[in-house]
Amino acid sequence: MNRKLIEFKENIKGKKVAVLGIGISHIPLIKYLYRLGVDITAFDKSDENKLKDVIDQFSGMNIKYSLGEDYLKNLKGFDIIFKTPGMRFDLPELEEARRNGSQVTSEMEVFFELCPAQIFAVTGSDGKTTTTTLIYKMLVEQGYNCWLGGNIGTPLLDRIDEINETDKVVLELSSFQLHTMKRSPHVAVVTNLAPNHLDVHKSMDEYVEAKKNIYLHQTGNDKLVINFDNDITRDFINDAKGKVVYFSRINKIDSGAKMKGNMLVYSDGKEEKEIINADDIVIPGVHNIENYLAAIAAVIDYVEIDTIRKVATTFKGVEHRIELVRELNGVKFYNDSIASSPSRTIAGLNSFKQKVILIAGGYDKKIPYDVMGEVLVNKVKCLVLIGQTAPKIEQALLKEIERTGKGKDIPIIHCDTLKEAVEKAYESSKSGDIIIMSPASASFDMFKNFEERGKQFKDIVNSL
Template identity: 75%
Template sequence: MNSKLNDFKKKIKNKKVAVLGIGISHTPLISYLYKLGADITAFDKSDETRLKPTLEAFKGMDIKYSLGEGYLDNLKGFDILFRTPGMRYDIPQILAAKEEGTEITSEMEVFFELCPAQIFAVTGSDGKTTTTTLIYNMLKEQGYNCWLGGNIGIPLLSKIDEIKDTDKVVLELSSFQLHTMTESPHIAVVTNVSPNHLDVHKSMDEYVFAKKNIFKHQSAEDKLVINFDNDITRGFANEAQGDVVYFSRKASLEKGAMLKDNMLIFKDGESVTEIVKADDIVIPGVHNIENFLAATAAVIDCVDRDVIKKVATTFTGVEHRIELVRELNGIKFYNDSIASSPTRTIAGLNSFKDKVILIAGGYDKKIPYDALGPVIAEKVKCLVLIGQTAPKIEKALKDETERTGKGTDIPVYRCGSLDEAVQTAYRFASLGDTIILSPASASFDMFKSFEERGNKFKEIVNSIKA
C-alpha cells in the first residue's frame, strides 16, 4: 500500500487548487485532481476559442477557468498551485501567491514524492529523448513493467495509482522541470550540458544549477551517470552524493561505458564486458553512440548484456531525430527537427560522410552560434535559412570564412517559410544529395513545437511530385 499516496488524496480533497497551463501534461492532471475532489481553477494565456478542443475533455466537470490576457490576475486564495514547467517559478504572481501561503508545486515534483517505483531520469542539452527511450526499451526488453514520462510518454501523476514498487519509471526531464525539484531519481543521467534556453534562464549558471538538481538530492545508494567528454558534466562528479559512473566516446575509463576499437564496452576495474560493435548500432551518428553508452551505464546493473545488444541492433530511432522521410529522384530528405540548439545540429551534420543541404533557423533562445560556423563550412554544400536566427547562423558561417577562408563557395538562401525553404533546397539538389532540416533553433517563431515543425516538413516533402 502506498501510504504517501493515501495521504496526498486526503490532503487534496476539497482544497482550492490552481493549475497553471492547460496543455498536454496538465489535461490529465486536471482530470485526476478533479476525481480526487479538488476544487480546481485552470489558468491559461490562450482564450476559450483556441482551447476549445482541450476544454471538451472537461465537459461535465465543475472546473473554473481564467483565460486569455491577464489570466494570472486572479491568482489569489488558493491552497495549492501547480506550475507548468515552461513558466518561471519567480514571476510576481507566483511569488505573491507563495507569500499569501499558497503551496507552489508541479506535476513532476508531486510525482517524485509519491512514486513507489525505482526512477531512472535523464537530462542534458542534447540527446535526452533518445537516451531516455533507449533506457526504457532496455528495461522493458529485460521484462520489467515500465512507465515512460516527463517530456515524453504520458503524464505519470495521473497513473500513480497503477504504478507498483516492482516497476521501473523512466523520465526525460528538462531544466524547467528540474529548477525547483527537491528530490532526485535513483539513477540520474546527464548526457551533456551546453548553452541552451537562455531566453528563459537568466544566465548559464542558472541553467547549469537547474540541471544539477537531477543528482543534488540523491543518497549514497543512488547512481549518477555523466559524460566524461563534456567539461561541465565531468565536473558534476565533485558534487555527487551517490555512485558516479562515467561514459565516454573518447577516453579510457577505469569504470564506465566507453568506446574502444569500435566496440562499446563496460569496464569496472579488471572486469570488461563487450556490449556491441559500434557499426552494428542501427541509428546513425557518433552522438547516438554516446546515447547508447549513457543508456548502457544506466542499466548495466539490472539489464543483461544480450538485451542491451538487441536494443542497439534493432532500435531505429525516435521521430524527428535524423529521420529519413523520403528518397525522391535520388535525393534523400531527413527530418531532424529536434535539433533546437547549435550543438544538436552539429551532431546531426557530423552523422553524414558527404556534404549536405542544410535547412536551419527558427526562434532565438539567445544562445551563441559561433561553434556552428566551422561545421557548416566543412559539412554543408548549400545553406537555406528561415526564422529569427537566420542572421546569426549566416554570421557564424561568414565569420568562419573570414577567419579561415573555408566555406566561401557555400550558397546561402534566406526564405520566408518552411515551404519555401524546402522548395529552394530541392531546386538546388541533384542526384545523390541529402537535404536535412536541422534548425539549430527552437520552433516557436513559426510553430508550436519541434514536433509540429517536423510534421510540417514531412508533409511538404511528401507532397513533392516525383
C-alpha cells in the same frame, strides 16, 4: 499499499487548486484532480477561442477558468498551485502567492513524492530523448514493467495508482522541470551540457544549477551517470551524493562505459565486458554512440548484455531525430526537427560522410551560434534559412569563411516559410544529395513545438 498516495488523496480533497497552463501534462492532471474532489481553476495565457478543443474535454466538469493576457491576476487564495514547467518559479505573482500561504509545486514534483517505483531519469542539453528511450527499451526487453514519461511527452501523475513498487519508471527531465525539484531519481543520467534555453534562464550558471537537481537530492544508494567528455558534467562528481559512473567516447577512463577501438565496453574497474561493435548499432552518428554509452552505464546492473545488443541492432531511432523521410529522384530527405540548439545540429551534420543541403533557423533562445561556423563550412553545400535565427546562423558561416577562406561557394538562401525552404532546397539538389532540416533553433516562432514542425516538414516533403 502506497501510503503516500493515500495521504495525498485525503489531504487534497476539497482543496482550492490552481493549475497554470492547460498543456499536454496538465490536461490529464486536471482530470485526475477533479476525480479526487478538488476545486480546480485552470489558468492560461491563451483565450477561450484558442482553447476551445481543450475546454471541450472538460465538459460536464465544474472547472473554473482564468484566461487571456492578464490570466495570473486572479492567482489569490489557492491552497496549491501547479506550475507549468516553462514558467519561471520566481514570477511576482507566484512569489506573492507563496507569501500568502499557497504551496507552489508541479506535476513532476508531486509525481516524485508519490511514485513507489524505482525512477531512472535523464537530462542534458542534447540526446535526452534518445537516451531515455534506449533505457526504457532495454528495461522493457529485459522483462520489467516500465513507464515512460516526463518531457518525452507523457505525463504520469494521473497513472500513479497503476504503478507498483516492482515497476521501473523512465523519465526525460528538462531544466524547467528540474529547476525547483527537491527530490532526485534513483538513477540519474546527464548526457552533456551546453548553452541552451537562455531566453528563460537568467544565465548559463542558472541553467546548469537547475540541471544539477537531477542528482543533488540523491542518497548513497543511488547512481549518477555523467559524461566524462563534457567539461561541465565531468565536475559534477564533486558534489554527487551517490555512486558516480562515467561514460566516454573519446577519453580513456578506468571504469564506466567507454570505447575500446570500435567496441562499446563496460568496466567496473575489475572486469571489462564487451557490449557491441559500433558498426552494429542501427541509428547513425557518433552522438548516438554517446547516447548508447550513457544508457549502458545506467542499466548495466539491471539488464543482460544480450538485451542491450538486441535493442542496439533493432531500434531505428525516435521520430524527428535524423529521421529518413523519403528518397525522391535520388535525393534523401531527413527530418531532424529535435535539433533545437547549435550543438544538436552539429551532431546531426557530423552523422553524414558527405556535405548536405541544410535547412535551419527558427525561434531565438538567445544562445550563441558562432560555434556552428566550422561545421557549416565543412559539412554544408547549400544553406537554406528561415525564422528569427537566420541572420545569426548566416553570420556564423560568414565569419568562418572570413577566418579560413573556405566555403566561399556555399549558396545562402533565405525563405519566409518552411514550404518555401523545402522547395528551394530541392531545386538546389541533384541525385545523390542529402537534404536535412536540422534547425539549431526552437520552433516557437512558427510552430507549436518541434513535433509539429517535423510533421509539417514530412508532409511538405511527401507532397513533392
